[in-house]
Amino acid sequence: MILYGMRPSPFVRKVLFYLEEKGIDFELRPAGLGIGGEEFAKASPFGKFPALVDGDFSISDSSAIVHYLETLYPEPNLIPTEAKARARAVWFDEFADTVLFATGGKIFFNRIVAPKFMKISGDLAAADAAERNELPRLLDYIEGVLPDSGFLIEDRLTLADIAVASPLINLAYCCPPMDSATHPRLCRWLNMLKTRPAFASVLEEERPLIEAMATQPELVL
Structure with a gap:
C-alpha cells in the first residue's frame, strides 16, 4: 500500500x-x-x-x-456504526476539510506554503485577517461541542478527532498557541491526542520538516 x-x-x-x-x-x-x-x-x-x-x-x-x-480494516473501529454518531463523524470530517481548512489554509498557505515551498510572496494581510476574524469562531465552536469525556464522539477516538486535529496542528505551526484560559477543553483534547503513540509517531516523522520551515527561507521539494 x-x-x-x-x-x-x-x-x-x-x-x-x-x-x-x-x-x-x-x-x-x-x-x-x-x-x-x-x-x-x-x-x-x-x-x-x-x-x-x-x-x-x-x-x-x-x-x-x-x-x-x-x-x-474494520478494527479498531474509527467510524461509528450507530446512525447519529456516524452522521456526526461524517460532519466533523467535512467541517475539518472545508470550514476549518478554508480558514486555516489562508493562514498556513500565506505564511508557510507560498514563501517556503512555492518561493512566492504570501498574502500576509489575508492570513492576519483570517486569524483575527474567522479563526476565533471556529475554535469557540470546537470548544463548545467537546464533551467532558475529551473525545468528540462516543467517548473514544474516532475519525472526528483525527479529522479536526489535523488542520489544527498546522495552525500551531504558524499561529500563537491557543489560550488554555479561553479554550481549556480544546487545549486538553489536542494535547491528549498528541500523546497517543500513533499521533506522536506521525508528528515525530514530520518534525525535521517543521524545524526546517522555522529556519530556512525556502525549502526544496
Missing part, C-alpha cells in the same frame, strides 16, 4: 494518523506541487493529494481513502 502526498498537509496527516491507528503497513512517497511522477498522476488525475495505491486500485481524497481503509 502506497500513500502519495507530502507532510505537513493536514489531509495527508489525517490519513497518516488513520493508518497508524489501524496498524496498517504502508509506504509514503512524496507527491504534489509538481512532484510525484506518472504513478501519482494515475492515482490522482487532478493532482489532489493524498492519493492511495493498493495493488491495482487507486483513489485520491483523504475522506475517500479513510472510508476505504475502514471497510478493509
